[in-house]
Amino acid sequence: MIKSQISKKISQFSKLHPFLNFKLFYTDNREDLIHKGIDLAFRAGTMDDSNLKSKRIGEINRKLVCSYDYWKEHKKPISPHDLTKWNWIKLDMLPNHRTLVNSAGEKCLLEF
Structure with missing residues (x-):
């Protein structure tokens, strides 16, 4: 985009x-x-x-998404930190962490 x-x-x-x-x-x-x-x-x-x-x-502004097949094949996350065990598509130029923000504005730092 x-x-x-x-x-x-x-x-x-x-x-x-x-x-x-x-x-x-x-x-x-x-x-x-x-x-x-x-x-x-x-x-x-x-x-x-x-x-x-x-x-x-x-x-x-990015959204966290995955394919339907990936969703079916992996253990569903209960908390944002569970996502650190998932495979991510990463850009080399960006750091290996993301701050997720939910609709209430709460933030969670993930490192992978």
Whole structure:
């Protein structure tokens, strides 16, 4: 979803500025932007201590989901901490913990 939102904005910007050239690529890896000659990057997650300038442009609200088959095959969680025993799809650039927030605003930190 983030790709499509950013891509739409870049497409609109390029129509307003037809003489600018864009080269886009998406990756889950942290790249050395200066070494690769990259002028602008959009990153999700925390910003490591860096000499680069950064600005928060938004938040990504995520939902915890699993497939129906996975749900059927695994012991059902009784508490959020039970989820630490489940398999997670992780992005390498993000830390190995998540803060879950329920509808009442209560928070639970999970490390996996």
